[in-house]
Amino acid sequence: MEYLTDIEIAQRCRMQPITEIAARAHVDEKYLEQYGRYKAKIDPALLRESDRPDGKLILVTAITPTPAGEGKTTTTIGLADALRRIGKDATVALREPSLGPVFGVKGGAAGGGWAQVVPMEDINLHFTGDFHAIGAANNLLAALIDNHIQQGNALGIDPRRISWKRCLDMNDRQLRFVVDGLGGKANGSPREDGFDITVASEIMAVFCLSSSISDLKERLGRIVVAYTYEDKPVTAADLKAVGAMAALLKDAIKPNLVQTLEGTPAFVHGGPFANIAHGCNSVMATRMALKMGDYTVTEAGFGADLGAEKFLDIKCRATGLRPNAVVIVATVRALKMHGGLDKKNLGTEDLAALERGVPNLLRHVDNVKNVFHLPCVVAVNRFPTDTDAEIDFLVEKCRALGVNCVCSTVWAEGGAGGVALAEEVVRLCEEGANDLHFAYELDDSIENKLRAIVTRIYRGSELNILPAAKKQIDQLTAQGYAGLPICMAKTQYSFSDDPGKLGAPENFTVSVKNVRLSAGAGFIVALTGDIMTMPGLPKSPAAERIDVDDTGKITGLF
Numbered sequence: 001m002e003y004l005t006d007i008e009i010a011q012r013c014r015m016q017p018i019t020e021i022a023a024r025a026h027v028d029e030k031y032l033e034q035y036g037r038y039k040a041k042i043d044p045a046l047l048r049e050s051d052r053p054d055g056k057l058i059l060v061t062a063i064t065p066t067p068a069g070e071g072k073t074t075t076t077i078g079l080a081d082a083l084r085r086i087g088k089d090a091t092v093a094l095r096e097p098s099l100g101p102v103f104g105v106k107g108g109a110a111g112g113g114w115a116q117v118v119p120m121e122d123i124n125l126h127f128t129g130d131f132h133a134i135g136a137a138n139n140l141l142a143a144l145i146d147n148h149i150q151q152g153n154a155l156g157i158d159p160r161r162i163s164w165k166r167c168l169d170m171n172d173r174q175l176r177f178v179v180d181g182l183g184g185k186a187n188g189s190p191r192e193d194g195f196d197i198t199v200a201s202e203i204m205a206v207f208c209l210s211s212s213i214s215d216l217k218e219r220l221g222r223i224v225v226a227y228t229y230e231d232k233p234v235t236a237a238d239l240k241a242v243g244a245m246a247a248l249l250k251d252a253i254k255p256n257l258v259q260t261l262e263g264t265p266a267f268v269h270g271g272p273f274a275n276i277a278h279g280c281n282s283v284m285a286t287r288m289a290l291k292m293g294d295y296t297v298t299e300a301g302f303g304a305d306l307g308a309e310k311f312l313d314i315k316c317r318a319t320g321l322r323p324n325a326v327v328i329v330a331t332v333r334a335l336k337m338h339g340g341l342d343k344k345n346l347g348t349e350d351l352a353a354l355e356r357g358v359p360n361l362l363r364h365v366d367n368v369k370n371v372f373h374l375p376c377v378v379a380v381n382r383f384p385t386d387t388d389a390e391i392d393f394l395v396e397k398c399r400a401l402g403v404n405c406v407c408s409t410v411w412a413e414g415g416a417g418g419v420a421l422a423e424e425v426v427r428l429c430e431e432g433a434n435d436l437h438f439a440y441e442l443d444d445s446i447e448n449k450l451r452a453i454v455t456r457i458y459r460g461s462e463l464n465i466l467p468a469a470k471k472q473i474d475q476l477t478a479q480g481y482a483g484l485p486i487c488m489a490k491t492q493y494s495f496s497d498d499p500g501k502l503g504a505p506e507n508f509t510v511s512v513k514n515v516r517l518s519a520g521a522g523f524i525v526a527l528t529g530d531i532m533t534m535p536g537l538p539k540s541p542a543a544e545r546i547d548v549d550d551t552g553k554i555t556g557l558f
Contacts (some may be wrong), residue, residue: 003260017037020039021263027265033225039119052292059374060076062330065303065492067343079379082417084249084415086423103170115414118259118261134252135449137245157226158229162191199274203245208281275489277489305457317485328364328377328379349389358394378394444485481524497510514526
């Protein structure tokens with residue numbers, strides 16, 4: 001049997017012209033702005049002018065990730081294809097991949113096997129330039145801050161209290177902490193500075209949560225970039241930066257349309273990380289996908305304790321969006337890793353390791369079902385080495401919580417391998433048992449909201465707010481920001497803030513080291529553990545294996 005990599009499968013696909021995909025998605029050509037034959041942007045006027053009712057929204061999330069892989073994006077794409085196979089008018093809404101992971105640990109991030117979005121190489125690399133525009137807007141604001149100080153500092157900005165960082169869509173640990181403005185008075189004022197990865201920039205969050213250009217501009221204007229010597233916040237509006245930043249983003253904010261391997265319309269737009277940002281594709285793309293399909297499948301990054309929590313507590317709260325069903329993706333292999341089994345032994349049946357690891361899945365299921373009160377199904381992304389006994393064990397454990405467990409083989413079979421999952425999702429949507437609750441109330445204190453996430457979602461026993469974070473919380477409360485939701489920056493590899501605590505740890509403490517205001521995005525970021533907003537490359541980065549030949553054909557992307 002011939003083995004094909006993801007990129008080889010994608011390159012063998014005969015893509016359909018994007019005009020045909022748009023027609024399938026009920027998008028009139030007058031709203032279409034083509035980027036070649038297979039990509040397009042959609043004019044947001046479509047949202048205002050279409051009289052189509054919104055469809056059903058399905059959120060795909062997962063267990064706590066491990067090196068064994070879970071296949072959340074693959075399942076999301078395969079489920080949308082499967083819904084079309086059973087006669088449903090389905091669309092899919094996804095995030096754009098960041099160049100950091102593409103050249104770092106993961107390689108490509110557009111699904112896998114026979115459940116991918118294409119053109120895979122374009123989506124994983126520059127795509128339609130959205131991330132470059134976001135980085136440019138971020139760095140324009142940084143330049144205006146330093147220029148304001150250089151030109152006399154009329155606002156009285158304290159250079160020691162500039163909170164705005166520059167950004168780059170690449171894993172580059174060397175830029176986490178820098179000193180710039182060297183070389184004498186003509187070259188700026190020397191100060192400590194640093195870079196975030198673009199997907200952690202507040203501009204990315206603002207971009208993804210905005211509902212229109214006017215909303216984008218209002219949010220950009222609220223961004224707090226520094227404090228004065230008199231301890232007053234300085235915003236992007238104070239620096240007269242909003243119009244130029246919005247001009248850089250005017251095309252980027254239009255949702256992108258591509259297709260799956262099976263021709264399902266895919267809206268791919270925005271890409272904040274879920275461990276250091278809010279982890280969801282843009283509101284405009286989600287709304288457009290809902291408007292153009294009867295069923296829309298979307299995903300939230302990493303495990304349900306991160307992406308799904310933020311999707312529900314931040315995105316849904318801000319927009320009124322409500323998932324009709326939730327899919328929690330798991331693999332037997334990953335759960336055995338949570339049970340302490342070494343990666344090289346994952347291909348052998350081990351019910352004892354599975355039993356030790358399954359509490360991780362059950363905690364995510366319990367949170368979705370009993371904290372957020374949403375109907376859900378467990379999708380087991382089945383590998384050939386999984387035994388019937390292992391699958392039966394998972395089915396029984398989920399049944400005890402009143403949740404069905406369905407096997408999915410979309411990686412190997414595309415939409416055909418997700419039909420059973422699609423049928424269960426349709427059943428959940430039609431039952432209409434949606435009664436979304438949030439993990440905390442907005443009018444509670446910042447500290448109590450943090451504690452609610454730690455104890456109700458992570459199931460930790462204590463919250464430890466370090467002195468620097470306590471001072472920041474007091475300041476934000478005094479400034480009137482206590483009513484904002486929380487965006488936790490935490491390791492994706494554990495319910496706790498320690499990546500070494502696998503499974504479903506208990507009696508642990510989560511320490512909040514710093515608290516940052518994202519006034520434009522409309523949330524407060526709490527940094528825990530050793531989380532970094534600028535990742536580094538691994539010992540053997542994916543970039544070492546990527547190449548292109550004389551015809552322009554890319555290899556090694558994934």
